[in-house]
Every structure is written in C-alpha cells, then in structure tokens.
Amino acid sequence: MFRKNLAAKLTLVPSAVVIAVCFYGTILWTFYISLTHSTMLPNYRFYGFGQYLTLLSMPRWHTAFANMLIFGSLFIAGSLVIGTTLAALLDRNVKAEGLFRVFFLYPLSMSFVVTGLAWQWLLNPTTGIEALVRSFGWESFQFNWLASPEKAIYAVSIAAIWQSSGLVMAIMLAGLRGVDSDIWRAAKIDGIPVWRSYISIVLPMLRPLILTCVILLATAVVKSYDLVVAMTGGGPGISTDVPGKFVVDLLFQRANISTAAAAAILMLLSVICALSPYVYIELKRQKR
C-alpha cells in the first residue's frame, strides 16, 4: 500500500515542506512575534496583545486602514462597473472586437510601478491635466488630487481601476459568451429591451463570475503596495498610506517588527474576511 504512488509521494515532499514552512509556519511565526515586544530583532518573551493595542492607538494605522476601505470600495465598484459594461458592449457583436480587447487588457501586463508613475505624471498639477487645462486659458482650473491629502487616495483609485478593469472585462466577457442564446431569443420575443435583459436576467446568471472578480479585486486591495509607493509614496504626508506599506515601513525602516507583525496579522484577517463568502459557497456546493 505504501509502495503505491511512492514516486508521486516523494515528489511532493519538497512542496509539502515549502507549504508547511514558508507559508503556514511563517504565519505562526509572525503571529507569535505580534505577541512579543520586539523592535529590530525578535525577542521571544511573551508580551500579550499589547502590540494590537499600540497599533489601534496609532493614527497612521487608522489612516492606512481607512484608506484600504475607501480605495477598496472605489476600486472594486469602479472595476466591476467599467469592466462589466465593456464586456456587455463587446458582447454586442462588435466589429474589430480583438482590437478593442488589446487596448482594454494591455494595462494588466504592466507593473503597478509603471502604472503608478504614468498616472503620477498625468495627474501631477504642475505637468499634467491641471497645467494643460490652465494653459488653454482657464486659469483657475483645479485638478490637483495628487497634491491634496484629502483627494490623493481617489487619484490612486483611478489608476488602479485603469490597471485592473480589463481583468473584469475578460472574465465577464468569457461568461457572457457562455450564456445560452435561447435566453436572448426568449427575452426578445417577450419584448424586453436589451439593457433590461442584461441587468435582470443575464448578470444574475453570472453571479459566480462576479463573485470571482470581487474576490480577486478584494485580495488585490489588501495586498496593494507597489502602486501607492510609485504613485504617491504614501503621501502627501501619510494621506495615502495603506496597510501593506505600513507593515513594510515598520519592518524595514522603523525597526518595529512586533507592531508590524500585528498589522500583518490584521491584513491576513482582512483577506480571510474577503475570502469567506467564496469558501462558504464552495463548501455548500461540495455538500450538494
């Protein structure tokens, strides 16, 4: 019995070690560090949940977490609406569909750093759109979101939507292509307008795909780091800070690894929250 599939089992040993040590062992390690009072090097004496209290008393953490929620809801809603709309439009038997797809998808091939720098250039008040409109004679025109602490996070959201709405478009278009043409015929016979059919009949049918998109976008939100670093560096001040950047800064610049570990654990909990509807549905599906 043991000899059966022996080669396959042995092949899996390195992967099993990597999974156990590098993914799950490190999570436990980080969790333990979050319960200590470590600064630059780990100090393994148990300290309790004090770091979580420290974290919750830090205004910078509140900014970072609030930004994650603002950025996340705008990014997810924006990408879903734009991506789904484009998919529905392309689904209307459009000529040169392939060419349109090239444009909608290419941002996905590029690094978030590149995206961030390109949009930084476009939205920079002294070089970008604001300067352009002012040069036309509208001297008081204002579009300085990147320079404004209240609005900079919205500028980041615009760039992120630009980068990722193509992903939603691709997933939803594939789903729309799978819709039975009988449904369309029936809707047409009943005299239901096309846009109504999309909203009331077709999109509800594609609920699993929409959920997939939401999960993908939501985990991207929690992980977000590069885009913010490249586009705003977290600024002006700390106004566009996000948890991902907060943790890296505390780990490698501020030498405060236990508070960073506590923040990282809260990031993990956020991912688990984002994933739970998916896991729940999967489990329900498997039971059936």
Added chain:
Amino acid sequence: MTATPLAQSEASIVHIVPHASKTKPGRVLLYIILSLAVVYYAIPLLLVISTSLKTADELRSGNIFTLPQSLNFDAWTKAWLTACTGIECNGIHGNFWNSVEIVVPSVVFSILFGALTGFALSQWQSKLSRVMLLSLMLGAFIPYQVILYPLVRIFSTVGLYGTLPGIILIHIIFGLPYMTLLFFNFYQGVSPELSKAAKMDGAGFFTIFFEIMLPMSVNVLVVAIIMQATGIWNDFLLGLIFAGRDHLPITVQLNNIVNTTTGVKEYNVNMAATFLTALPPLLIYILSGRYFARGLAAGAVKG
C-alpha cells in the same frame, strides 16, 4: 478559474448574431462609448512614449499633450546609461539585465517545480493530497507582508538573503501555488488510461512525466511562461526586499530614479525609463495575444 477560455469566443459569435441590435443610433452610441474607452486606456501609455521622445526644451515650452517635434531618443539613452538615483548615475541598463537574470531561471524552475507537484497531486489522490491542494489554494491569497519577515530571517540564516539564488528561490516559492494549481487542473483532465498504459509498459513516474505529460502540455506551458515571466518581471516588493543591492530588479531601480528627491526632475528621462521597464511585458502581451488572455483566465487567482 471558472472562466471559459477566450479562444472560444470567436466560435460563439455566430450564435450571438440573432440578438444583436440592428437599430442604427444604438450601434453608433456603442462604438462611441467603446472608442472613448480606448482613449481612456491608451492615453497614459501614449503620454509616457510621447514625453520620452521630447527634448528638455520641448518639455519646458509645451504641455504634456503636444507631440514631440522629432523622434529624439536622447532621453532613452540617458535613461538606459546615466540616469541618477540620487547617489549613483548608472541608468537602468544594469538593472534591466538583473531582471533578465532573475526572470529566466525563476520562470524555468518555478514551472518545473509547479508542474511536477501538480502532476504528482493528480496521480495520487487521497485525503492528504486534497489537504495539500487546499492549503496551496489558500496560500495563493496570503499577503506577502504576513510572511515576509520570517522568510528574511530564514534566508539570512542560510546565507541566501540578498543574493541572486535567494531572489530566484523566493520567486519559485511564491510561484508554487499558482503553478501547481494550473498544472493540476490540466493533468486532472488528461485521461488516466494514458498513464495506466504507460505504467503497464514499465514506465516510472518521472518517465511518464518528462516523456509523455510534459510534451502534451505545450499550451499550458506557454500560459505558465507568460504568467510567470510577466509576473516576475513586474514584481517590486520581493525584489526590493530580497534581491540585495547588486541584483536589484528594474522595477525597483525605476522607482528610485523617478521618485528621487535630489536634482532637477527630467520628465523625459523618467518617462523613457518607465517605458523601457514596461516594454518586455508589453511585448509578451502583444506577441502572445490570445495566450495572455487565457493565462489571465487560468491564473486569475493571482490577482
């Protein structure tokens, strides 16, 4: 994940025709909206390219939307060879080759490792292998920040921190979940009769993998190469933390050059550097076309 490959879309157009709206104004509006969307998506890249072709004088006199007067590649040369990060003025060429040095072995080994793991999991199905599959799937969603510090400690203990093999190994580790799932899904669909027949003929596990399965998986391999090559080229965080000074990838150097606070900002040079960094993944995207979209659907877990 559950998305149908986009390749099928062409075939299904035929079935869609019956419900396509024939009203003229609607069609016009449709194309207007799509064209506006094209403008929205195209402008940032066009501005990067156009700015990179301008001279310093043109930058000062015009606005961002004025086209460059001639094709002037001086900013490209400067970005490549002598752009400064505040301390050093070596451009991005060294980091470009660093990225190549990181990407090539990382892609080869992460695919090999993932394909073998995926194949082994498809061959041996039991409770334990399902646990492994599930932990891999969840592993794909763990934010890097949670496991970054322990990995730095482990890597520095074994002397890999800040070395080329170290950053390659990190990419192999982080590629394991996606690559395994991708290949597992494919090998799952291959008829079990095939490996049974091969086993009858006395072929072992590795013979079956290397001589039958791997040659069969060309399509998946292409998708995997595209996913990993673009993903690792575009990586920023792992390169920043693990690569070490001598092996910094181009994305990190690009950010250092553009967001450096010392000196006068040379936007044309910055945009040239940005474009040179974006070029390899863009070329992969343009050249691989349909495969890129397929990789997107397959690797959608990657986020």
